[in-house]
Every structure is written in C-alpha cells, then in structure tokens.
Amino acid sequence: ETAVFQTPNYHVTQVGNEVSFNCKQTLGHDTMYWYKQDSKKLLKIMFSYNNKQLIVNETVPRRFSPQSSDKAHLNLRIKSVEPEDSAVYLCASSSTRDTYAEQFFGPGTRLTVL
Amino acid sequence: AQKVTQTQTSISVMEKTTVTMDCVYETQDSSYFLFWYKQTASGEIVFLIRQDSYKKENATVGHYSLNFQKPKSSIGLIITATQIEDSAVYFCAMREFSSGSWQLIFGSGTQLTVMP
Numbered sequence: 001e002t003a004v005f006q007t008p009n010y011h012v013t014q015v016g017n018e019v020s021f022n023c024k025q026t027l028g029h030d031t032m033y034w035y036k037q038d039s040k041k042l043l044k045i046m047f048s049y050n051n052k053q054l055i056v057n058e059t060v061p062r063r064f065s066p067q068s069s070d071k072a073h074l075n076l077r078i079k080s081v082e083p084e085d086s087a088v089y090l091c092a093s094s095s096t097r098d099t100y101a102e103q104f105f106g107p108g109t110r111l112t113v114l
Numbered sequence: 115a116q117k118v119t120q121t122q123t124s125i126s127v128m129e130k131t132t133v134t135m136d137c138v139y140e141t142q143d144s145s146y147f148l149f150w151y152k153q154t155a156s157g158e159i160v161f162l163i164r165q166d167s168y169k170k171e172n173a174t175v176g177h178y179s180l181n182f183q184k185p186k187s188s189i190g191l192i193i194t195a196t197q198i199e200d201s202a203v204y205f206c207a208m209r210e211f212s213s214g215s216w217q218l219i220f221g222s223g224t225q226l227t228v229m230p
Contacts, residue, residue: 031215041153041203043220055215088157094216100147101209101216105159 002026004106006091012112013081020067021076021109023091032074033103034066035090043090049074050096078111086113116141116210120221127196128229134181135191135224137206143167146208148189149218150178153203162204165189196228 004025013019025032031050037043047066048055054066063079078085091106117140127133139148150162163175165182173180181190193200206221 033217041223041225043205043223045217045219048215048217050215053215055212055217090159092159096216100164102149102161102164103218104161105151108157110157 002028004091004093004104006089006106006109008109009107010110010112012114014114015083016080019078019081019111021089021091021111023074023076023106025072025091025093025104025106027093027095027104029093029095029104030071031094031096031101032068032071033092033094034074034076035092037088037090037108039087046076046089047074081111081113083113086111116143116208116219118206118208118219118221120206120224122224123222124225124227126227126229129198130195132192132194133196133226135193135204135206135226137189137191137221139187139189139206139208141187141208141210148180148182149207149209150180150189150191151205151207151220153205153223155202159205163191193226196226198228198230201226201228 007022033048034046046060065077067075088108088110090108092103094101094103119138146167148165153159163178165173165180177194179192203223205223207218
C-alpha cells in the first residue's frame with residue numbers, strides 16, 4: 001500500500017514534556033511537510049523538507065524541530081510542549097517531478113497538552 | 115504573499131441537490147495552480163480537483179466541477195447530486211513557491227452538511 005503514514009494517532013501529555021511524532025511516505029515522493037491544524041480547522045504549514053533542505057515557516061516556535069533520516073521519513077519533535085501546541089499535526093508529501101506537486105496527507109496526530 | 119479566502123463557514127443542503135462553495139485568491143503570479151481538498155469527519159484530507167490558471171476550461175472530476183473566473187480571482191467548487199457522504203470540510207488551496215519549495219496556502223475551509 002502506498003500512502004502517508006503517521007504514528008501515533010493520539011497523544012496526551014503534560015506541559016514541558018518532549019514529544020515526537022513519526023511520518024513515513026511510501027509514494028516515492030521527494031518532499032515532505034508538516035502542517036498544524038488548530039481547533040478552528042485552520043491549516044498552517046510548519047516545515048517542508050526536500051533534498052536535505054529544510055524550509056521553516058518563520059512563525060514556528062523553536063521548540064519544534066523536524067527530523068529526517070531519509071526522503072521517506074520526516075518526524076516532528078516538540079522539545080517542551082505548551083498548551084497552545086494542542087492541535088492536529090498533519091504530515092504530507094509531494095513530488096517535485098510532478099507538474100502539479102499535489103500533496104498527499106497522512107491521517108494526522110492529535111496532540112492534547114494538559 | 116499569496117492569500118486564499120473562503121468566506122462561507124458552513125453550508126447545509128438537502129441530499130441530491132447542487133451546492134457551490136466559494137473561494138477567492140490573491141497572487142502576483144501569471145501562472146498558478148488551484149486545488150480543492152476534502153477533510154472527512156475522521157480527519158483524512160484527500161485531494162479532489164485542481165485548476166491550471168492557463169486553462170480556460172473548468173476542471174471536472176466525477177460529480178465535482180470548478181467555476182474558474184480568472185478576472186475575479188475566483189475558483190468555486192460545485193458538487194452536483196450531493197450525497198450524505200459529501201458532508202465534510204472543504205478547503206481551497208493555492209500552490210506557492212516560497213523559499214525554494216512548493217507549498218500550499220489553504221483557505222479557512224467550508225463545512226458542508228448534506229441532509230437526508
């Protein structure tokens with residue numbers, strides 16, 4: 001099966017803890033992304049990663065960092081979570097070889113910070 | 115910077131009717147791509163349909179079609195013969211090349227409820 005996979009589905013933690021979310025794509029894409037979706041369903045790009053080049057949305061706090069071992073994996077680490085980090089985190093991928101660079105999304109990881 | 119605006123927060127329609135969801139965009143680019151995505155209740159986001167700015171013909175895929183009005187910077191999504199399972203949040207998006215990477219700029223979404 002070719003798709004974008006994310007683990008875990010849900011994560012509940014306390015303020016100040018470190019969390020890490022995994023993302024893997026089996027679509028052969030060369031670019032991966034992390035989005036944050038807030039309680040109002042607004043989708044905001046956090047990072048994109050292509051050919052070892054990381055593009056960071058300047059509004060993303062420094063406690064967030066992406067980690068990639070290869071072009072099929074892009075994990076997201078949050079060093080010390082804050083209450084405002086409660087959201088759904090969505091991973092996506094696309095191919096620069098594709099004219100339209102359509103993005104395919106994973107199912108998301110719902111983070112709750114107590 | 116590009117911007118995508120969806121002013122309709124929610125729409126309710128009866129099953130088997132036609133619904134149109136609005137989207138306007140801002141861009142300085144002469145050539146661009148516009149997309150519509152659907153997010154189901156489970157949270158899954160799936161690609162529905164796209165429009166190339168240089169194509170005059172409105173894109174159509176299944177019971178989804180687009181109303182592309184370039185002079186108005188508008189790209190409406192039309193769903194004909196709506197079904198209960200079309201109930202979802204629909205996002206309009208534009209592709210932007212920023213800092214060496216293609217990114218999607220999303221609108222705020224429109225919640226569609228299809229009633230029996």
